[in-house]
Structure formats: C-alpha cells, structure tokens
Amino acid sequence: MTDLTTMVGSVPLRAPVCTASGTAGHGAELARYIRPNELGAVVVKSLRADPWPGNPPPRVHPTPAGMINSVGLQGPGIERWLNDDLPALIATGATVVASIWGSSVADFEAAALALADAPSEVVAVEVNVSCPNLEDRRRMFAHSASATADAVAATAACRRPRWAKLSPNVSDLPAIAAAAVEGGAEAVVLVNTLLGMVIDVDARRPVLGGGGGGVSGAAIHPVAVRAVFDVHEALPQVPIVGVGGTARGVDVVEFLLAGASAVEVGTATFADPRAPGRILDELREWCQDHDIERVTDLIGEAHG
Secondary structure (H helix, E strand, O other): OOEOOEEEOOEEEOOOEEEOOOOOOOOHHHHHOOOHHHOOEEEOOOEOOOOEOOOOOOOEEEEOOEEEEOOOOOEOOHHHHHHHHHHHHHHOOOOEEEEEOOOOHHHHHHHHHHOOOOOOOEEEEEEEOOOEOOOOOOOEHHHOHHHHHHHHHOOHHHOOOEEEEEOOOOOOHHHHHHHHHHOOOOEEEEOOOEEEOOEEOOOOEEOEOOEOEEEEOHHHHHHHHHHHHHHHHHOOOOOEEEEOOOOOHHHHHHHHHHOOOEEEEOHHHHHOOOHHHHHHHHHHHHHHHOOOOEHHHHOOHHHO
16 A cells, blocks of 8 residues: 655645645535545635625636636634634544635734634644735735745744745746745645636626636646646745646646645535545555555656
8 A cells, every 4th residue: 555644844644635725615514525534634715813705796607627716715714713613624533724814914913823722633824825915906915025925924823834825826936935935834835726807798797796816627737737846846845735726636646746745626626525535546546556655755756
C-alpha cells in the first residue's frame, strides 16, 4: 500500500486530498457522502469575524467547462461557526483548516483573534487574501505584494500555521508568494478563481447579481498547474497546496509533480459531493499501479 501521508509545512495530513474553501459548506454536510476523516483536511467556507450577507442573487452560473460564482463570501461569522458548525465537523473525525477573509487589514486581524482559542482540531488557517480590498478598491490584497504581506502579518494572533490563498490574476505570482511568506505564511494555496463574466444576451446584462465573478472548474486546471510549477521553481522551500479544476486522481498527481504537497477539490464537489473521496481512491489506485511507495516521492518531480 502506498503511504499517502504528507506535510504542508509543519502540518501533517493523512492524505494529500482536501476540500476547497467555499465548495463544501462548513464540512459536516459532506459526511453523508464521504468520510471526512479519510481526507487530508476539510477546508471550511471563508469567514469574517462578523456575519456577512454576501452578494445579491443570482450567485452561481454554469460555464462550458466549470462554473462562475459571485457568492460574495456569505457567512455566519466566526463565533457562530465555532458554536454551531464546528462541533459537528469535529465529530466526523475530520482535520479542519479554517479560512478567513477581510475587507481591510483590521478585518483580518479581528478574524484571527476570533480563532485564537479554537479547538486543536483546527490545525491551520487559510488566509484568503484573494478577496476584495476595501482599502484599495482597484485590486485584491493578493494583487499587491505589500498588501498581501500586511494582511497575512495581521493574522498572527490565530496562533496556528497560516496558508495564504493567492490569486492567479497577477503578472508575477512568485513575488506575491514570497511576500506572503515574508508576512508569516507557512504555505501558499494556488490558486483562487480567475476573474470572469457571463452576459445574458437577451437581457443585455451580466448574469450574476454581483456583475463579474470567479471562474473555476476544469477550464482553469492548466492555469493552476502552471502557477504551482512557477512558484515551486522560484521558491522550492515554500510548501504549496494546489487547487483548480481537480476532478480526477491524475489531476492530483499532476499538481504533486508540479510541486504541491497537497491538493484541494472544489468545483467537482458541486456536481458530485462524493468527488473528494472518489478522487482520493483514484489517487491511491494510480500510485499502486505505478509502484509509488510514498506519495511525497512525487512532489516536484516534474522539475527534473
């Protein structure tokens, strides 16, 4: 049997397949379809310290090879999540990664403080800096190296390893990744959605209530693999979590070869809530068919 355990920085995971934030609710919902305790981690929906209503509907629309969404990071706030949602997820035996976001550096700091006393089952915090920055409405935090470093640095109070989730919509992703690490991130998550828009040609208006949105799914998989490859090439010591268009076990293998230590499954879960478990099974079978003793032996092998 292949050893599927892996490490993302200092965080041990039982397998390299995780859920992606925003695609599986707050995690316990998946227990009807898969065993969350068999995954590397369940990454929950991004949270602010306080409740947030999200964007007006419609929020989700299919695209030819995936979907576009403008949910707007709706959430109950961290206190309600800790009290109402996290206990059920912990009861499944899952390893939990919280995800936080903010409209300002102060928001990130408040979210981190709210997680400081979270249960030990919350092993890391994904800092979603690829969200709108109200301090500079022209760009996301993750579109600026300095803004990324500032936002990540503000989250130190969470008292857990931090993974910075970055945007592919930049010209120099390795520089942004380096800034995230400089700000205190132990790992980077590559990548969030691509900016996009769908227009209703009859109504002559954008389909989504928020106007534009984020494109995800199979169409962005090559973009995400390139992002992982480029960052690993430039910063081989920085742990990477790959995300984007993962629908099969071989997609995980591709991310690992590019330099990722773990992979998150997102959009595929909308079509099939069993997808993360199926993809993990397919990865296990691929490794056995190719006589892979340890899945970590694959990490970065595409770099020669």
